[in-house]
Amino acid sequence: MTVEQDSFSIGIDLGTTYSSIGYFDVIKGESVILQDDLGKEQVASWVSLSQLTTGGFMTIGDGAKNDANSECVIYDSKRIIGRDEGEVNYEDCDKWPFEVKGRDNGSAYIECYNPQTQGIEEFEPEEISGMILKHMYDIAQMRLNNKVITNVVVTVPVDFKDKQRNATLLACKLAEIKNVELVNEPTAAIVAYKREYPNSLTEGNRVVVIDFGGGTLDVACCRIGKDENIQVESSGGDQNLGGNDYDIVMMDIIKQRVEDGVEGYYEKKQGMTQQEKIILNKKLIRLKKEAERIKIELSGKPDAELDLETLLPDSDDYDNDVFEPTITRQEFEEECKNRGLYERFINKIKQVTQRKGYKKGNVQLVLFIGGTSKMPRIKQEVGKLFNIQTFADKNFNPLTAVAKGAAYLSYLKQETAIGHEVIYDSVPTPxxxxxxxxxxxxxxxxxxxxxxxxxxxxxxxxxxxxxxxxxxxxxxxxxxxxxxxxxxxxxxxxxxxxxxxxxxxxxxxxxxxxxxxxxxxxxxxxxxxxxxxxxxxxxxxxxxxxxxxxxxxxxxxxx
Incomplete structure (x- = not known):
């Protein structure tokens, strides 16, 4: 990679499940996504303590997600940061291999097994997000030959509260990232699309951005103004609805299949020893990974087969006559419907779009962002509200759009960027x-x-x-x-x-x-x-x- 600039503006999409980082190339006039040392543009938002036993530091990214010592991993910190214990989704807590507890003031913190001390280690969610941010920032410094980084934009869900935004800024401080500004994720996404398809939108056009990631749903209604400026007219979201919630549905489907053949395989018992907890946590991590894999596979075909060797490596006594390894998309979608996930999704879109009269017939573009938006049923549901012909170009990458937009917005904060289009972000709720x-x-x-x-x-x-x-x-x-x-x-x-x-x-x-x-x-x-x-x-x-x-x-x- 040849880098000719002297300084850089970067954007970080700090995601619940995956994070991305990019910079704006002033010579080419485009945002570029940076890859980690494994060649990945999407880096898992996971942290592992397993390397502490050998005198090392925390492992971040896919190395942490694939760690064999899965009893000492932490993920989903974005669903915990800036929240009280009572605000954290209990369904998440039940599936995590770590504990979430509350301080005296109610604020949530994380307890995880530390293999170095063989005891429990406490972490603030800001620390875990800070480690992910620092890892992403280190990727930028490595790929950009340690040149000066002048501005940084970190994206957050549109309905992140003051506490969560302050906590995210603190995470940036822990990561020693300076000159940081926060930008709402849908705003960054529409900026990226407009840069990639400059002639697709004209003055007066209406755009609905649906950012459906691993942890949150964000919706924004944007109007293209004079001089191609972007005005966010209405926005809102659901911090407890994302790909993780569909993972939980799949985990429960698989869990039931497994326990039909191996009774009590995932049972949490009272008074478990630390070793028993470690064994159970490893099972839960394998369950989560397999659920995510099957969910993604079902987006491309009608059924998928469970990998029993991965899912049950320590159990040879499951009943093959009882265990059914095939899961169908229809079965998965039906269970998601029964739990009200599609209804919550559509109701949030209606709530945000109806405030400013965005509806079928007056919307020129529906922009899907985030991995969860790739599920076929999601687009089918949105197709009931808006014309399918207005859906964004299929070649537009929904996974890196937020980071690309953030990188360009970071560049716009420089004095040398004066004269470029203006993006007006807005207050989502009175x-x-x-x-x-x-x-x-x-x-x-x-x-x-x-x-x-x-x-x-x-x-x-x-x-x-x-x-x-x-x-x-x-x-x-x-x-x-x-x-x-x-x-x-x-x-x-x-x-x-x-x-x-x-x-x-x-x-x-x-x-x-x-x-x-x-x-x-x-x-x-x-x-x-x-x-x-x-x-x-x-x-x-x-x-x-x-x-x-x-x-x-x-x-x-x-x-």
């Missing part, structure tokens, strides 16, 4: 406060461009010597905050209001969403110099410097 009667007052509307302008609200004290005020902040589309679809974000507490009669003191707070999609808050007392003494207390899960230092030290022990 944000506001609770007011009298439990009503929801929108402060930032959905569809507003990022970063948003600051919205300032002014209030007066209602009590004698009132020194503080409190506001509950929510996200959602309902009129009332107690509606089930509304999401409580945090409580904004303002302290330090000077003493005075009721109504004598006025104070204001300002809310805005920055370029990374993270909420920022500030407050002041009106008509006085009291600003620095006025504190805004709001929990968006930014760790304190002391916590970050400890995290860095722990991270560096392993990578």
């Amino acid at each position: 944000i506001g406060i609770e007011v009298k009667g439990g009503k929801f007052e929108k402060l930032i509307k959905d569809g507003e461009q990022l970063p948003t302008k600051g919205i300032t609200k002014r209030y007066s004290t209602t009590k004698l010597n009132q020194s503080s005020a409190k506001f509950n902040i929510y996200r959602g589309f309902s009129e009332y905050v107690n509606s089930p679809e509304m999401e409580f974000i945090t409580t904004l507490r303002i302290d330090g209001i000077p003493s005075g009669k009721a109504g004598e003191q006025s104070f204001e707070f300002t809310i805005q969403i920055n370029k990374n999609g993270v909420m920022e808050l500030s407050a002041s007392v009106v008509g006085s110099d009291v600003k620095s003494d006025l504190s805004v207390d709001v929990d968006l899960s930014k760790k304190e410097e002391g916590e970050i230092l400890k995290l860095i030290q722990h991270f560096q022990r392993f990578y």
